[in-house]
Amino acid sequence: MNGVSGKKSAASRIGHLFVVIVILTFLLLPLLVTFLFSISTVWDHTILPKGYSFDSYAALFSDDRFLLALGRSFLVASVTVVLSLIVMVPTIFIVSLYVPKLERWLQSVVLMPFAVPGVVAAVGLIKLYSSPPFAISGTIWILIGVYFIIILPFVYQSTRNSLRSVNAAELMEAAEVLGADKPAAFAQVILPNIMPGIIAASLLSFSIVFGEFVLANMLVGGSYEVVQVYLYHMLGTDGHRSSATIVTFFLLVLILYVLVLKFGQRKPRTAVTSDAKEGNPFELRPDSKRVEKF
Amino acid sequence: MSFVRIQNVSKSFNDNRVLNQVSLDIEEGEFVTLLGPSGCGKSTLLRAIAGLNAIDEGSISVGGKDITNLPPKKRNVGMVFQSYALFPNMNVYDNIAFGLKMDGLKKHEIRPKVEQMLSIIDLKGKEASYPSQLSGGQQQRVALARSLIKNPTVLLLDEPLSALDAKIRRSLRNEIRLIQKRLNMTTIFVTHDQEEALTISDRIFVMNHGRIEQAGTPNEIYIVPASEYVARFIGNYNVWSREQLKGLPVHGLPEQGDMFAVRPEAIRMDTAAGDNENGVVADGKVSYVSILGNVLRFEVDVAGLPVTVDMLSGQSIEHLSTGTPVKLFIPRDEWKSIQKSS
Numbered sequence: 182m183n184g185v186s187g188k189k190s191a192a193s194r195i196g197h198l199f200v201v202i203v204i205l206t207f208l209l210l211p212l213l214v215t216f217l218f219s220i221s222t223v224w225d226h227t228i229l230p231k232g233y234s235f236d237s238y239a240a241l242f243s244d245d246r247f248l249l250a251l252g253r254s255f256l257v258a259s260v261t262v263v264l265s266l267i268v269m270v271p272t273i274f275i276v277s278l279y280v281p282k283l284e285r286w287l288q289s290v291v292l293m294p295f296a297v298p299g300v301v302a303a304v305g306l307i308k309l310y311s312s313p314p315f316a317i318s319g320t321i322w323i324l325i326g327v328y329f330i331i332i333l334p335f336v337y338q339s340t341r342n343s344l345r346s347v348n349a350a351e352l353m354e355a356a357e358v359l360g361a362d363k364p365a366a367f368a369q370v371i372l373p374n375i376m377p378g379i380i381a382a383s384l385l386s387f388s389i390v391f392g393e394f395v396l397a398n399m400l401v402g403g404s405y406e407v408v409q410v411y412l413y414h415m416l417g418t419d420g421h422r423s424s425a426t427i428v429t430f431f432l433l434v435l436i437l438y439v440l441v442l443k444f445g446q447r448k449p450r451t452a453v454t455s456d457a458k459e460g461n462p463f464e465l466r467p468d469s470k471r472v473e474k475f
Numbered sequence: 476m477s478f479v480r481i482q483n484v485s486k487s488f489n490d491n492r493v494l495n496q497v498s499l500d501i502e503e504g505e506f507v508t509l510l511g512p513s514g515c516g517k518s519t520l521l522r523a524i525a526g527l528n529a530i531d532e533g534s535i536s537v538g539g540k541d542i543t544n545l546p547p548k549k550r551n552v553g554m555v556f557q558s559y560a561l562f563p564n565m566n567v568y569d570n571i572a573f574g575l576k577m578d579g580l581k582k583h584e585i586r587p588k589v590e591q592m593l594s595i596i597d598l599k600g601k602e603a604s605y606p607s608q609l610s611g612g613q614q615q616r617v618a619l620a621r622s623l624i625k626n627p628t629v630l631l632l633d634e635p636l637s638a639l640d641a642k643i644r645r646s647l648r649n650e651i652r653l654i655q656k657r658l659n660m661t662t663i664f665v666t667h668d669q670e671e672a673l674t675i676s677d678r679i680f681v682m683n684h685g686r687i688e689q690a691g692t693p694n695e696i697y698i699v700p701a702s703e704y705v706a707r708f709i710g711n712y713n714v715w716s717r718e719q720l721k722g723l724p725v726h727g728l729p730e731q732g733d734m735f736a737v738r739p740e741a742i743r744m745d746t747a748a749g750d751n752e753n754g755v756v757a758d759g760k761v762s763y764v765s766i767l768g769n770v771l772r773f774e775v776d777v778a779g780l781p782v783t784v785d786m787l788s789g790q791s792i793e794h795l796s797t798g799t800p801v802k803l804f805i806p807r808d809e810w811k812s813i814q815k816s817s
């Protein structure tokens with residue numbers, strides 16, 4: 182019995198490994214080739230390039246237009262994420278603890294971006310924001326505005342789960358009985374405990390904004406060129422150079438995701454309450470009903 | 476005037492009346508217990524005293540001061556939650572110091588008080604541990620210390636021991652009682668465990684559906700239950716109605732009363748009738764015997780009516796085995812007439 186199941190699990194492990202390898206190859210091969218191309222000098226009728234050099238990277242990082250676009254992307258992403266946290270974290274906290282009746286509404290509003298395809302949103306937004314009184318099309322403001330909406334679901338879900346897993350309602354009560362007013366209790370007790378979730382949400386949102394192309398291209402395009410759009414414009418010119426851009430861009434986003442995974446899986450010093458749960462703050466929990474018992 | 480005075484407090488959640496005209500008075504330094512089954516409103520009452528639930532009617536005053544409408548932070552009551560609710564981001568020291576910090580005390584004023592508290596709860600050397608690194612019992616002590624350090628006017632304990640295993644539960648219970656006596660801390664303790672209530676309290680308030688059913692010392696509650704509800708809730712009382720006893724081989728029933736309660740250890744049992752001038756006599760047969768430490772518990776069948784009888788174990792009752800026909804004798808003053816509960 183044991184032997185059979187052992188054999189079976191070994192076989193299935195090999196099967197799993199095989200699938201993983203195939204998928205990874207499928208995903209990484211183009212990148213590898215792109216990287217090779219970006220550091221090659223001549224590569225036309227040979228299997229591997231004839232010579233290697235990092236010239237295209239040197240050129241890329243001395244191109245002001247690239248650095249500027251990179252800076253813009255960072256700016257847009259940072260402002261959006263910070264703004265979103267400042268607005269949404271207190272809102273989610275107040276709604277989920279003190280006005281749970283509004284929670285369903287908040288949830289549906291927040292999930293809206295999933296229902297609207299990027300292109301549709303872009304066309305609508307351009308129409309609305311191209312003429313006074315909101316003539317902000319083509320500026321950084323429309324980008325920040327639209328990204329704010331796009332990252333809502335991620336900020337919401339992770340904040341909500343963190344609040345739930347630390348049993349925020351009871352911690353607030355304990356702090357208040359000990360003489361804290363609500364703002365102090367929030368700042369000193371709740372915030373530090375949901376921080377890991379918030380950091381993870383920020384990084385994820387940041388990399389989503391950083392990698393978004395459709396809206397960036399359609400809403401502002403060349404008038405406020407972010408790195409995604411720069412990359413797109415590069416594609417038509419020097420092949421080595423655009424490959425270098427792609428690889429650089431990919432590495433940046435990869436770093437962000439690694440950070441997300443790191444923070445997302447870090448075990449917080451969990452609340453020692455009877456129903457505390459640890460784990461990834463992005464885990465979607467289907468039950469949205471409040472079951473806290475007093 | 477009493478130190479804690481709760482007058483006609485009512486509270487409903489939606490249409491569910493959870494507290495119904497509750498009144499109780501507690502003296503300074505007293506340790507009282509709210510005892511009742513799950514859902515009877517114990518926590519709701521405690522939370523009302525702490526200011527965590529607004530009440531619909533009535534008033535609450537502590538130390539002569541009306542606190543009915545004050546926010547929690549202005550009440551200076553201490554509260555220990557069933558799930559401890561320690562702050563996971565703070566170590567033991569910071570958890571205990573939190574209340575004083577909120578009161579605006581300086582660091583050097585806080586330190587000696589925290590140290591004193593740590594020695595009272597016997598957790599010296601654990602200052603730097605985080606709650607998740609402590610055992611359940613240790614966490615509960617920290618929760619206790621965190622509340623006591625502010626020298627609250629009244630300490631509220633909401634089933635503080637229910638998450639612990641039986642042994643730690645008993646020792647921590649005694650410890651809480653000792654600390655409470657030492658600090659002369661007015662304390663309201665919530666539990667649904669009658670044994671816990673009987674051992675720890677100066678006075679017990681038995682609650683039933685948002686009302687106080689009976690108040691009294693543990694002895695009073697145990698010896699003279701006021702109603703069927705209390706008798707059934709406390710211990711293993713035999714509770715019978717007059718109808719149930721009709722037509723059974725039971726003699727000497729009093730004229731008065733519809734509902735009766737008899738403690739199992741008050742019943743005398745033997746194979747032959749003894750002195751039965753003043754009491755109730757019944758004929759039955761032993762149907763089951765179990766050993767509870769130094770006590771033997773007999774289930775006796777009196778023509779279909781089950782009767783529980785407790786006797787100290789010993790050689791004199793070895794002959795009372797399963798199937799033995801027996802005579803039961805209940806002294807008149809142990810045959811309690813009680814109020815019927817709906």
Ligand SMILES: Nc1ncnc2c1ncn2[C@@H]1O[C@H](COP(=O)(O)OP(=O)(O)OP(=O)(O)O)[C@@H](O)[C@H]1O
Nearest residue numbers: 475488493511512513514515516517518519520667
């Ligand atoms: N916030 C709330 N909203 C609605 N109903 C509530 C709320 N809090 C308590 N209740 C209801 O009030 C009743 C009494 O609850 P309470 O928590 O006071 O009981 P309890 O005696 O402490 O029980 P337990 O021993 O299980 O803790 C229950 O029926 C409960 O459903």
Ligand SMILES: [Mg+2]
Nearest residue numbers: 475517518519
């Ligand atoms: Mg309760």
